[in-house]
Amino acid sequence: MDRYALIGHPVEHSKSPHIHAAFARQTRQELSYRALLAPLDGFSDTVRMFRAEHGRGANITVPFKIEAYALATRLTERARLAGAVNTFTFEDDAIIGDNTDGIGLVRDLIINLACPLAGRRVLLLGAGGAARGAVFPLFQTKPVSLTIANRTIERAQELRTAFASCAGQTAFTVGGFGDLKGWEFDVVINATSVSLENGVLPLPGNIFAPDAFVYDMMYGAGDTPFLAWARTAGAARLSDGLGMLVEQAAESFTLWRGVRPNSASVLSGLRRKLASKSKAELISGREF
Numbered sequence: 001m002d003r004y005a006l007i008g009h010p011v012e013h014s015k016s017p018h019i020h021a022a023f024a025r026q027t028r029q030e031l032s033y034r035a036l037l038a039p040l041d042g043f044s045d046t047v048r049m050f051r052a053e054h055g056r057g058a059n060i061t062v063p064f065k066i067e068a069y070a071l072a073t074r075l076t077e078r079a080r081l082a083g084a085v086n087t088f089t090f091e092d093d094a095i096i097g098d099n100t101d102g103i104g105l106v107r108d109l110i111i112n113l114a115c116p117l118a119g120r121r122v123l124l125l126g127a128g129g130a131a132r133g134a135v136f137p138l139f140q141t142k143p144v145s146l147t148i149a150n151r152t153i154e155r156a157q158e159l160r161t162a163f164a165s166c167a168g169q170t171a172f173t174v175g176g177f178g179d180l181k182g183w184e185f186d187v188v189i190n191a192t193s194v195s196l197e198n199g200v201l202p203l204p205g206n207i208f209a210p211d212a213f214v215y216d217m218m219y220g221a222g223d224t225p226f227l228a229w230a231r232t233a234g235a236a237r238l239s240d241g242l243g244m245l246v247e248q249a250a251e252s253f254t255l256w257r258g259v260r261p262n263s264a265s266v267l268s269g270l271r272r273k274l275a276s277k278s279k280a281e282l283i284s285g286r287e288f
């Protein structure tokens with residue numbers, strides 16, 4: 001049986017084994033997928049051990065996505081640009097590193113949530129790993145503008161330098177939260193971890209165009225703190241990031257198995273499970 005794993009620290013709460021098992025059942029693929037806890041100083045040893053057990057591929061989660069980038073012997077274009085790897089495919093002499101987080105976000109927005117990005121004014125909040133993985137796939141959807149705002153402005157400026165050559169016809173601006181005064185956006189994506197801290201971003205309240213779509217990469221049983229703020233600031237269409245989690249997994253599965261699973265049914269099953277949890281158990285995408 002072909003073996004796959006999620007490698008991270010921690011991994012015990014991960015939903016990835018459940019998601020991949022569901023994909024395998026649907027597509028009648030014979031495989032196993034397990035959560036593999038790597039010691040904080042033992043990521044490469046864990047990967048070596050898993051390859052020795054004939055592992056065919058792995059997902060990588062916090063805190064190892066940058067180490068995974070360094071360990072890969074070949075990188076896809078989107079992983080190279082993201083500077084982080086969440087998917088390994090093992091070949092005889094090669095470790096191919098890919099990044100499926102950003103395409104997972106884009107597929108969730110466009111396909112699951114019917115939120116087109118082409119020709120729209122998109123605001124990306126944050127400049128950490130998740131934001132970095134999203135920039136190239138977002139440009140590929142051809143928004144009319146992409147604005148990145150971050151608490152630490154220098155990190156947003158680093159993204160400007162790294163991705164300027166990918167912008168094509170899209171107007172590309174970066175700055176701090178205060179710079180957004182007077183601007184209006186059709187799609188606002190929160191890639192900061194502020195919701196994890198139950199905090200609020202210091203954003204002007206009038207950044208939402210009529211009918212704007214607001215997305216938080218974090219997810220939980222009800223509105224995340226960011227979505228709750230957006231709702232009170234007048235946003236009508238909102239989503240958390242559970243669909244991104246399922247779609248990044250579906251993209252990895254497709255890479256490994258050559259068959260695309262039906263992510264919608266897995267997502268609705270997870271959504272039902274999550275709805276039965278209390279708000280106090282708000283879960284972070286970090287676990288995946």
Ligand code: NAP
Binds near residue numbers: 195218248285287
């Ligand atoms: P990260 O690399 O640690 O980056 C954190 C980002 O949040 C940085 O831009 C940071 O700004 C900002 N930030 C943190 N606390 C803040 C605060 N109090 N006020 C303003 N900005 C703050 O984390 P990440 O891996 O990018 O993850 C970001 C979020 O995405 C997390 O909530 C994670 O759960 C979620 N995520 C979801 C999925 C999914 O599949 N749904 C996948 C990946 C990530 P500075 O640069 O100023 O520090």
